[in-house]
Every structure is written in C-alpha cells, then in structure tokens.
Amino acid sequence: MKTREELQARLARGEAEVWTAMEFKTRIREGDVPGVDEVDVVTCATFGVMSGTAAVMCVPVTKPGVFERAEAVTMEGVPCYPGPCPNERLGLVDLMVYGTAKASPRYGGGHLLRDLADGKEVEVIVESGGKTYEHMTHIDEIPFARVITTRSAFKNYAAFVNRGREAIDTIFSVTPLAGETSQATVSGCGEINPLANDPYLTHIRPGTPLMLNGSAGYVMGEGTRSSPEKPNIAAFADLAGMVSEFMGGFVTSAGPECLTSVAVPLPVLDDADIARLSILDEGCLLPVSDIETRTPLAETTYADIWQGTETAVTVRPEQCLFCGTCTAAEACPTRAIMMGGGIMHARCVACGTCVSACPNGVYSMEMGTVPVEGGRVPVALRQSDRNRAERICAYLKEEILAGVFTP
Known part of the structure; x- marks a missing residue:
C-alpha cells in the first residue's frame, strides 16, 4: 500500500509513474499484472455524445445603461436562457446554453461551445424592451464561461436496434435507424472509461480533479440517472482552456447533440485499485435493447465493439x-x-x-457486431470515439508529467 500523501510527494518530486489506461491494459493482456510499487497514477478517459452538457456564461453586450435586462438571448442563433442574475442596466447578460439547444438542424449548442473554444467570434443577440441589441464576441472577451455536465461518462451504455418495420429518427442514429433489427448503434469507450475503472466511485468523488474537454476541472458528484449498476458523474471546468478537438457538435437524425470528453487520473494506492484497473473490454457489459420500447434483448461486452475491430x-x-x-x-x-x-x-x-x-x-x-435473438447485427454507428479517448488519456498523462495538471 501507499498513502495519498506519499503519492502527492512523488508527484511533487517528479518521481511518480504515470501510465495511460492503454499502457495498463497492455500489461494485463500480457498476463503481467503490475504491482502497486510500479505505477502511481493511471489516466482514463472517454469521448462521445453526452447530452447532459451545458454552459453558464456572463457575456458583455453593450455599454452600461443601454438596456434594462435581457428578455431573450441567442448566440449564433442558439437559444440561451438569460439569468438568473438580471444584471440590470449593466450591459451584461448572465445566461445558460444547453449543449443540445438547436439553432438549425445542423448547428446547436455543442457546435457553439467548440467555436468559442476555437477562439471564433460569435454573434450575440439580446431582446429587451421591444428592442434588439447585437454584438460580436469571443472567448477572450467573456469574463466567465463554465461548462458543466449533469451526467457524463456513464460506466456503460446500451446498444440499440430497431425491431420495427420502419426506420425511425432518434438521437442514437445519424440517419434514420433502419428497422427489422438490421443495424445497431452503440456508445461508450469500454475499458478506458474512468468509471469502468472506478465503478464504486472509490476515488471519483466530489472535488476530484479531472479534465473536461481538456480543461482542468472538478467532479461535482454523481450525475442524474446515476445508479450502482450504471454510475455517471457531474463535473465542471472553465471553457477557456478547453481543447476544441476534445469537444464539439454531432448531428443526429433527431437534431444536434453535444460531444464531450472526460478524463480522470486514478491513483494506485493498493491491490484493490490494481484489481479495479484490470478490467478489460471483455468484462465491460453492454446490454442490447430495442430503441422504441427499451426492452432488453441481449447482453454482450465492449469486446464486440473495440476488440478485433x-x-x-x-x-x-x-x-x-x-x-x-x-x-x-x-x-x-x-x-x-x-x-x-x-x-x-x-x-x-x-x-x-x-x-x-x-x-x-x-x-x-470494421465496427463489429452485437448478438440479438440468435443472430449478429452489424454496428452502423458509434457515438463514442475510442481513438480520441486514447489520445485524451495520453494528453492528461503529459500534462501531469509536465506539472501543468495536479491529480
């Protein structure tokens, strides 16, 4: 065993052994289980569509005294919710924008957040007292912009098929999901997901440091719809400093969705940590359900999605x-x-x-297949990007070793 104090001291001296989840899993697949004395921190990450993403901002629009308070706000056409602080006559607008808010069928809140992280100018339109006020702004001008997740990084999701005869529009498909169980759609990064490696939230607790879209932030606690079987977390981080390639918009057949990434450095203090981190795709359960009724049809593992594909x-x-x-x-x-x-x-x-x-x-x-009612159904869509999640694991490791991020 090692204590947290010993771990922090090793990090401070630059002596800590930091591995990515992929490096750890490689050792496990080789049958060479690492000892507690060999590794101090393992970086885990997931990237994909996460609907429960939003941002809270304070946006300058005019000089003080021009309008009383915002009654309606859009940013690049994306509807925002002004308040709760009215900022009366200050020329500022406090607002919230949802990652799933829609400006058009091809542009939504997720796209807006990425554009801001990219440093692009965006148009803010405020309606107040029967008048309209327009302003072009960018992230360096916005004094407060914080992204929050209400639920993110589910330990495991479900794969969906459509048993009906007609194709249907759904947030789980890009083109209408074909019927008669002819294709499957999946989400989740399997063995490198932070919660797959800490399923009982032993280390991932309120106040735990993490990276949200590449920006240093913290865990707020469990997210909405979290359960012992399928835990997830709520988190926050500043939009300034986010990496645009680690976030974005994603257009489904039901409208725009939000791409979000979560990365967590998990400490290795004892053999129990080693055991939890030894989870492989073959041990990460993936239920298969009907998209309309949500009826469970089968259960497989993420090995069908990420191994041999x-x-x-x-x-x-x-x-x-x-x-x-x-x-x-x-x-x-x-x-x-x-x-x-x-x-x-x-x-x-x-x-x-x-x-x-x-x-x-x-x-x-090659995207794999999932078992359904005695057959195999080809995966037509992945809403999570394992390759990018692996890059995020490596990015977090580099930030720790450089002393930029402190676990």
Missing part, C-alpha cells in the same frame, strides 16, 4: 467519383468529410456514418 476510417480517394452531391459529406455528423475522399481529422470522430453513406466504397471501417 478498427478505430479509424480507411479512405480510398481513388474510388471517389466526384458525385455532384457528396452523400458522405452531407451525412457526416461533424462536417469532417471533404469532396474527393478527404477527411478533416480534427473533426472526424470515427462514427462510421461515411462508410454506409458513400455508394462508391471510398470509406471503410
């Missing part, structure tokens, strides 16, 4: 026929596809939509 899209640009309208670019939920077989990797989350959307086989990726 691919985590990045393969592109064959020579097969592009330069169609008048690129169906893959039109369908892409993150606007990552370019005409001619190009991919903007800073935006691609390897969801797999382009694979089925392109009729010419420009894009391919």
Whole structure:
C-alpha cells in the first residue's frame, strides 16, 4: 500500500509513474499484472455524445445603461436562457446554453461551445424592451464561461436496434435507424472509461480533479440517472482552456447533440485499485435493447465493439467519383468529410456514418457486431470515439508529467 500523501510527494518530486489506461491494459493482456510499487497514477478517459452538457456564461453586450435586462438571448442563433442574475442596466447578460439547444438542424449548442473554444467570434443577440441589441464576441472577451455536465461518462451504455418495420429518427442514429433489427448503434469507450475503472466511485468523488474537454476541472458528484449498476458523474471546468478537438457538435437524425470528453487520473494506492484497473473490454457489459420500447434483448461486452475491430476510417480517394452531391459529406455528423475522399481529422470522430453513406466504397471501417435473438447485427454507428479517448488519456498523462495538471 501507499498513502495519498506519499503519492502527492512523488508527484511533487517528479518521481511518480504515470501510465495511460492503454499502457495498463497492455500489461494485463500480457498476463503481467503490475504491482502497486510500479505505477502511481493511471489516466482514463472517454469521448462521445453526452447530452447532459451545458454552459453558464456572463457575456458583455453593450455599454452600461443601454438596456434594462435581457428578455431573450441567442448566440449564433442558439437559444440561451438569460439569468438568473438580471444584471440590470449593466450591459451584461448572465445566461445558460444547453449543449443540445438547436439553432438549425445542423448547428446547436455543442457546435457553439467548440467555436468559442476555437477562439471564433460569435454573434450575440439580446431582446429587451421591444428592442434588439447585437454584438460580436469571443472567448477572450467573456469574463466567465463554465461548462458543466449533469451526467457524463456513464460506466456503460446500451446498444440499440430497431425491431420495427420502419426506420425511425432518434438521437442514437445519424440517419434514420433502419428497422427489422438490421443495424445497431452503440456508445461508450469500454475499458478506458474512468468509471469502468472506478465503478464504486472509490476515488471519483466530489472535488476530484479531472479534465473536461481538456480543461482542468472538478467532479461535482454523481450525475442524474446515476445508479450502482450504471454510475455517471457531474463535473465542471472553465471553457477557456478547453481543447476544441476534445469537444464539439454531432448531428443526429433527431437534431444536434453535444460531444464531450472526460478524463480522470486514478491513483494506485493498493491491490484493490490494481484489481479495479484490470478490467478489460471483455468484462465491460453492454446490454442490447430495442430503441422504441427499451426492452432488453441481449447482453454482450465492449469486446464486440473495440476488440478485433478498427478505430479509424480507411479512405480510398481513388474510388471517389466526384458525385455532384457528396452523400458522405452531407451525412457526416461533424462536417469532417471533404469532396474527393478527404477527411478533416480534427473533426472526424470515427462514427462510421461515411462508410454506409458513400455508394462508391471510398470509406471503410470494421465496427463489429452485437448478438440479438440468435443472430449478429452489424454496428452502423458509434457515438463514442475510442481513438480520441486514447489520445485524451495520453494528453492528461503529459500534462501531469509536465506539472501543468495536479491529480
């Protein structure tokens, strides 16, 4: 065993052994279980669609005395909720914006938060007293901008299929989810998810440091709909300092959603920590349910999703026929596809939509199958990006070793 004080002292001296979840899992798969004396901190992360994301901001709009108080606010067309503080006659607006708020079918709160993190100017429109006030702002001008999650980093999600005859629009699909149990949609990063490695919230408690979208923040406690079987957490961090590639918007067949990342450094103090961290995809349960009735149909593990599959899209640009309208670019939920077989990797989350959307086989990726009623159903969409989550694990490790982030 080692104490937290000993661990903090090792970190302060620059002597701590910090591993990513992938490095730890590699040792477990090799049958070489690490000892408590070999590793001090393991960085775990998850990245994907997390609807329970919002931001609270204080946004300057005019000089003091121009309007009394905001009655309605939009940012880049995204509806916001003014208040609770009225900031009467100060020219400022306190507001909340939801990650799932919609400006259009292709742009929502998640896109807005990423644009702000990218340093882009956004338009703020305030209605007050029958008049409209417009202002262009950016993150350096906003004195307070904090992202919060009401529920994030579920230990495990569910895979969904549609047993009905007709395709249906859902937040769990980019194109309407085909019927007759012909395709599956999944979420979750399996063995590297922080809560898969600390399922009883032994270390992930209120006040625990974490990274939210690459920005240092803290755990607030358990999130909404958290349960012993499927725990999740609420967290917060400042928008300033967030990494745009670790967040964003994601367009589903039911409208815009929000991409969020959570990374947690888990301490290794005793053999119980080693045992929890030894979880592999094969031990992370993944229930399969019907999308409309939510009836459980089967249970598998994340090994079906992340083991023996691919985590990045393969592109064959020579097969592009330069169609008048690129169906893959039109369908892409993150606007990552370019005409001619190009991919903007800073935006691609390897969801797999382009694979089925392109009729010419420009894009391919093996995404696995899930068992349902005696058969195997191919995964058509992943709403979590394991590859990016692994990059976030490595990013957090580097920040710890550089002394920028303190666990």
